[in-house]
Amino acid sequence: MATHSKRYLTKEEYLNRLEVFKRNSFRITEHNNKTQRNYSLSINKYADLTNKEFREIYAKRRASNEASTPVHLKEEGMPEKVDWRELGAVNPVMDQGQCGSCWAFSAVGAIEGAHFVKTKELLKLSEQQMVDCARDDYGNFGCGGGDEKAGLRYAMKNPIDSEETYPYTATDQKCKETTQSGLVIVTSVNLVSHNSPD
Numbered sequence: 001m002a003t004h005s006k007r008y009l010t011k012e013e014y015l016n017r018l019e020v021f022k023r024n025s026f027r028i029t030e031h032n033n034k035t036q037r038n039y040s041l042s043i044n045k046y047a048d049l050t051n052k053e054f055r056e057i058y059a060k061r062r063a064s065n066e067a068s069t070p071v072h073l074k075e076e077g078m079p080e081k082v083d084w085r086e087l088g089a090v091n092p093v094m095d096q097g098q099c100g101s102c103w104a105f106s107a108v109g110a111i112e113g114a115h116f117v118k119t120k121e122l123l124k125l126s127e128q129q130m131v132d133c134a135r136d137d138y139g140n141f142g143c144g145g146g147d148e149k150a151g152l153r154y155a156m157k158n159p160i161d162s163e164e165t166y167p168y169t170a171t172d173q174k175c176k177e178t179t180q181s182g183l184v185i186v187t188s189v190n191l192v193s194h195n196s197p198d
Contacts, residue, residue, distance in 0.1 A: 021048040057098055071190040075197065089116040091124050097170030099143035104130035107151030111160060115184050123183055126166035133158065133175035142172040155186040 009017065028041040046054055084090050091112060096105055104127045116122050131142045134154035140146030159182020166176065 017048045020050055024048070057100070070193040070196075072196075073192075078197075084113065087116075088122055089113055091122065094127070094168070096127075099131065099170040099172075100141075100145045101127060101131050101143055101170070103140065103146035103148045104128075104134070104151055106148040107134075107155065108160065110148065110152065111155055111184055111186060114186075124163040125184060126161045126163050126168070128163075128168045128173070129161050129166045129176075130154065132173045135175075143170070144172075149189070149191075152186055152189045155184075156189070159183065159185040 024047045025043065028043065028047075031037060032040050049057070091109075094105065096102060108125050108127045108130055112123055112125055130151050134140050134146070134151045135142055138146075138150040138154050140150050161182050
């Protein structure tokens with residue numbers, strides 16, 4: 001079982017982790033036995049965490065205070081569904097580690113997707129650059145959480161480097177001067193309403 005720390009567990013902590021693991025294992029089995037589900041669950045390195053612990057470690061999203069008006073798109077001529085994975089528009093799933101950088105992954109994923117739609121070229125861009133550089137002036141806290149809209153504002157002023165040039169370390173670092181001038185810069189950001197197809 002994952003302990004999510006570098007120290008040994010006490011007997012009491014171990015038994016508590018074991019109970020959490022058993023409950024999660026039961027939920028996974030119960031979910032997978034329901035035939036009307038279109039996805040399945042499995043045991044992974046998070047199986048000994050409670051939902052609250054998982055959210056505290058991996059989902060440190062800070063809400064943005066900025067007001068925005070959603071853009072509505074025309075629905076005419078839209079396909080019934082689109083699987084962006086089949087079109088080659090989505091990079092493999094990554095692991096943010098013990099860094100509350102979900103906001104940076106969300107912002108960079110949106111940029112990668114928008115770039116693919118425009119150019120048909122899938123790039124792997126740097127989440128670490130966003131974690132390190134889209135901080136103080138943008139109201140983000142690196143591994144301490146942030147907001148993807150603020151990350152996108154950073155990307156409107158600063159080209160985003162490749163993952164290869166600025167690799168992910170799952171730690172807070174000083175913003176680095178990179179050898180490239182960046183691969184992609186965001187020219188505009190539009191928001192859409194939650195759960196609204198248009």
